[in-house]
Amino acid sequence: MTEIQTIAMWGGTNPILPGFYPDPSVCRVDGDDGTWFYLVNSTFEYLPGLPVHRSRDLVNWEVIGHVIDRPGQIDLSTVKDSGGLFAPTIRHDGTRFLLVCTLVGGTEGASGNFIVTADSAAGPWSDPIWWDMDGIDPSIMIDPDGSMWAHGTRLALFPEWDQQTEVWVRRLDNETLVPDTDETIVWSGALRGAIWSEGPHLFRRNGFVYLLAAEGGTSFHHAIVVARAESPLGPFTGNPANPVLTHRNLGRASPVTNVGHADLVEARDGSWWAVCLATRAWDRCDLLGRETLLVPVTWEYDWPVFAPGEGQLPQNPQGLQNLTGPEHLPADVANKPTAIGVEDxxxxxxxxSEILTETQSSGTFRLQAGDGLTEASPAFLARRLTSLSTRVQIRLVNASEGVGSGLALRYSATAFIAVTVGSGTVSIETTSADAPAGSTHTPWLTLPQGAGKGVLGFEVHGTSAVAVWEPDDGEAVRSEVLDISHLCAENNGGFVGVTYGALATGDGGFADFADLQEGP
Structure with a gap:
């Protein structure tokens, strides 16, 4: 059985959020309408930032809003590719939601760690309160008496080995939401030589405080580790079974790798669950980026056991059963308008909203033409690619003279492929792993005068894609097979996944589109 065939066999309810949904964090809220679980993810250089999903059963999720949802709330104009919004943590104190996150590469005075709050997870969320401290991946533990503990990770100030990190803990002031100055270092790795203790979270259970963290870097050696203490300030003792979950021992041909960065939640029925990230690759190319998966957790001798009986991510976690209350979101949330009739x-x-306007035609949206994909802020409206074997497409409705309008698969400014219509031609623009500094623009088809309306698509199959042009007044035309293996972290670096979307290039003008979608 080949590596590709092995990968193609993976399926089921995992991942619970397919595509570019890394660094998951989850919390539970019990209310008059029953129990809801809320989940957030990193978005890096993309806005709106930090999507919020809600679920009854931990398997089926619906997006209800974003934490960074308006211009002026957070400035990402200076961040690099795969910079921006890293590793959020969401918690609820009984009255309000709190979310902490790291902004990497922001403008001076508006970068580093911050906290925001909201009465409803759907928003609106407050402007950020910045924390004056080094490090990344902040988190919060809320004690039963309402007191709060802030914690995060950073490179060790006095390292014993390269890339050694340390987890710090401070009290969090309930009024100002700023951590105290007094700091305690509580963790530097499950093993001597361990690198990048990331995504730390503290929990209380049965008289212990547990520290959950990821180690090994967010790629093949990623792993989940656990320690416990009698106080948030330690001293912490590592689980003798560490790492409690990893796929690095399965080898690089495993259909799912890079398992780590987990968060724990207890359901109302007393069961425990973890959300974590992992990647599904094709020929070791992780096009989809880091996705969110669900893992059942049990407890033995006051230690958590991840994926009991399996020791690896399950393909079909059942989630919670026999639920009561509404199965779906309240109408005021479920019917919340989205930009072009699609979520996220x-x-x-x-x-x-800065590049998108509505049109008079139902189902049609307009992009203001601007920079191309090699620039910092392209005129590009995107969704996450969610399958390794799929088709994405968009309908071209109208465009100003001189505007190139089309469909693109983007990983970064140096890794993308686009098919565009403009100036009487259909062209393919692509980057390559051999020439990452620029792109190649190749005319593909010449169009009759006045033509230019139709459907553009990419048929994606693993590390290959075929561009498709279906004119309104003619037959479909397919390109040769195109290599897209560079659109991934394995071959291009970075932390995101492939997105697909509408592209409009030119000095002013506009392009009208419809039916941006992914499907078989």
Whole structure:
């Protein structure tokens, strides 16, 4: 059985959020309408930032909003590719939601760690309160008496080995939401030589405080580790079974790798669950980026056991059963309008509202033409690619003279492929692993005068894609097979996944589109 065939066999309810949904954090809220679970993810250079999903059963999720959802709330204009919003943590104190996160590469005075709050997870969320401290991946533990503990990770100030990190803990002031100055270092790795203790979370259970963290870096050697103490300030003792979950021992041909960065939640029925990230690759190319998966957790001798009886991520976690209350979101949340009639559209380093307008035609949206994909803030409206074997497409409705309008698969400014219509031609623009500093623009088809309306698509199959042009007044045309193996972290670096979307290039003008979608 080949590596590709092995990968193609993976399926089921995991991942619970397919595509570019890394660094998951989850919390539970019990209310008059029953129990809801809320989940957030990193978005890096994309806005709106930090999507919030809600679920009854931990398997089926619906997006209800974003934490960074308006211009002026957070400035991403200076962040690099795969910079921006890292590793959020969401918690609820009985009255309000709190979320902490790291902004990497922001403007001076507006970068580093911050906290925001909201009465409803759907928003609106407050402007950020910045924490004056080094490090990344902040988190909060809320004690039963309401007191709070802030914690995070950073490179060790006095390292014993390269890339050694340390987890710090401070009290969090309930009024100002700023951590105290007094700091305690509580963890530097499950093993001597361990690198990048990331995504730390503290929990209380049965008289212990547990520290959950990821180690080994967010790629093949990623792993989940656990320690416990009698106080948030330690001293912490590592679980003798560490790492409690990893796929690095399965080898690089495993259909799912890079398992780590977990968060724990207890359900109302007393069961425990973890959400974590992992990647599904094709020929070791992780096009989809780091996705969110669900893992059952049990307890033995006051230590958590991840994926009991399996020791690896399950393909079909059942989630919670026999639920009561509404199965779906209340109407005021479920019917919340989205930009183009689809959920979770994004733009690069700016909000979709800054480049998107509605048109008079139902189901049609307009992009203001601007920079191409090699630039910092392209005129690009995107969604996450969610399958390794799929088709994405968009309908071209209208465009100003001189505007190139089309469909793109983007990983970064140096790793993308686009098919565009403009100036009487259909062209393919692509980057390559051999020439990452620029792109190649190749005319593909010549169009009759006045033509230019139709459907553009990419048929994606692993590390290959075929561009498709279906004119309104003619037959479909397919390109030769195109290599897209560079659109991933394994071959291009970075932390995101492939997005697909509408592209409009030119000095002013506009392009009208419809039916941005992914499907078989």
């Amino acid at each position: 559209v994004m733009a690069v380093r700016r909000h979709p």
